[in-house]
Amino acid sequence: MTTIVRRHLFGPGPTNPYPEATEGLARPLLGHLDPVFIDLMDETCERLRAVWDTRNARTLPLSATGSAGMEAAFVNTVRPGDVVVVAVNGLFGRRMCEVAARCGAEVVPVEHAWGSPVDPERVLAAHSNPSIVAAVHAETSTGVCSDIAELGDAVHGASDALLLVDAVTSIGGVELRADDWGIDVGYAGTQKCLGVAPGLAPFTISDRAFERRVERPRSWYLDLGLLGGYVGEAGTNASGGARTYHHTAPVAMVSSLHDGLGRILDEGLDNVWARHAEAGEALRNGLEGLGLELFAEKGYRLPNLTTVKVPDGVDSAAVRRKLLERYDIEIGAGVGDYAASVWRIGLMGPNASPDAVALILSALAETLGR
Numbered sequence: 433m434t435t436i437v438r439r440h441l442f443g444p445g446p447t448n449p450y451p452e453a454t455e456g457l458a459r460p461l462l463g464h465l466d467p468v469f470i471d472l473m474d475e476t477c478e479r480l481r482a483v484w485d486t487r488n489a490r491t492l493p494l495s496a497t498g499s500a501g502m503e504a505a506f507v508n509t510v511r512p513g514d515v516v517v518v519a520v521n522g523l524f525g526r527r528m529c530e531v532a533a534r535c536g537a538e539v540v541p542v543e544h545a546w547g548s549p550v551d552p553e554r555v556l557a558a559h560s561n562p563s564i565v566a567a568v569h570a571e572t573s574t575g576v577c578s579d580i581a582e583l584g585d586a587v588h589g590a591s592d593a594l595l596l597v598d599a600v601t602s603i604g605g606v607e608l609r610a611d612d613w614g615i616d617v618g619y620a621g622t623q624k625c626l627g628v629a630p631g632l633a634p635f636t637i638s639d640r641a642f643e644r645r646v647e648r649p650r651s652w653y654l655d656l657g658l659l660g661g662y663v664g665e666a667g668t669n670a671s672g673g674a675r676t677y678h679h680t681a682p683v684a685m686v687s688s689l690h691d692g693l694g695r696i697l698d699e700g701l702d703n704v705w706a707r708h709a710e711a712g713e714a715l716r717n718g719l720e721g722l723g724l725e726l727f728a729e730k731g732y733r734l735p736n737l738t739t740v741k742v743p744d745g746v747d748s749a750a751v752r753r754k755l756l757e758r759y760d761i762e763i764g765a766g767v768g769d770y771a772a773s774v775w776r777i778g779l780m781g782p783n784a785s786p787d788a789v790a791l792i793l794s795a796l797a798e799t800l801g802r
């Protein structure tokens with residue numbers, strides 16, 4: 433039998449869940465069309481509007497992980513031949529290019545150095561009339577936070593392109609304002625700063641983008657038109673009729689998300705962001721105190737995901753193995769060219785705390801002999 437262990441999940445996600453989210457998993461199971469569950473789903477969508485800071489009616493948890501949010505975003509908005517400009521400053525921007533290409537887009541990637549933020553001027557200069565401009569808010573592969581408010585202003589000032597944003601790692605960790613920043617289509621995940629197990633993709637789409645959607649997208653499962661018949665507003669579906677079966681919602685996961693979001697909103701989003709900011713700053717200071725060098729560009733460092741260079745002569749994988757075996761601590765390796773030269777340390781959700789900072793710093797200090 434597999435041994436059950438408890439780990440400190442200080443990698444790029446999943447993080448340890450909030451206790452409320454774990455308790456939410458254990459509620460008595462309901463049918464997915466039970467009126468009580470429908471109320472719970474409605475309340476979950478309302479809470480998602482709060483964390484996205486949006487009034488979009490179509491704000492819902494998709495029944496799959498963050499990558500399905502990415503698929504849903506593109507498959508519902510891209511027609512063959514559409515020009516999609518993608519700001520690429522890490523792995524997830526690259527993945528966006530791949531997904532958009534599979535939807536038939538003419539993809540215009542705007543490559544940035546890994547570790548740098550997205551440059552709106554370069555993105556605008558890439559094409560005069562794109563259908564969609566896409567970017568990652570918090571690039572988990574590099575630990576960089578880009579300024580989406582600035583990108584939104586630039587994009588909407590220059591064209592009527594839709595702004596499509598990956599907020600998987602930013603949601604519930606750093607400031608995110610879908611409406612103010614002009615995000616037309618946004619997707620996220622549960623297992624990063626929302627502090628819920630992996631399995632759902634919080635999704636939001638503006639009316640403007642929904643009106644321009646692909647009527648019969650290649651994906652049946654992720655067809656937002658069909659999903660609107662199941663998840664909607666105030667007891668009815670998005671078109672005002674009775675709830676209809678589309679697929680079986682992962683009831684336990686939705687309960688968990690509902691309760692995890694409740695915890696975040698009780699604490700207050702501003703307080704949650706401040707807690708992540710403080711933990712990130714303490715971690716960065718501590719790492720520099722150990723003589724380590726940070727990777728992401730100064731001024732754009734995510735508080736919730738810190739990238740740090742592996743010192744010369746140190747075996748990256750051996751350190752991670754020792755942290756896991758001796759301290760039950762998981763941290764992430766780097767990605768792509770930086771697989772062996774960078775570590776990624778996430779302090780997300782409940783792990784954005786002084787005791788988590790103290791634990792990872794002391795374990796690293798001992799493991800590195802510093």
Ligand SMILES: *Cc1c(COP(=O)(O)O)cnc(C)c1O
Nearest residue numbers: 497498499524570572600601621
């Ligand atoms: C984790 C992550 C994803 C993918 O989410 P999954 O839940 O792993 O499918 C997408 N974008 C970013 C920025 C991420 O950090």
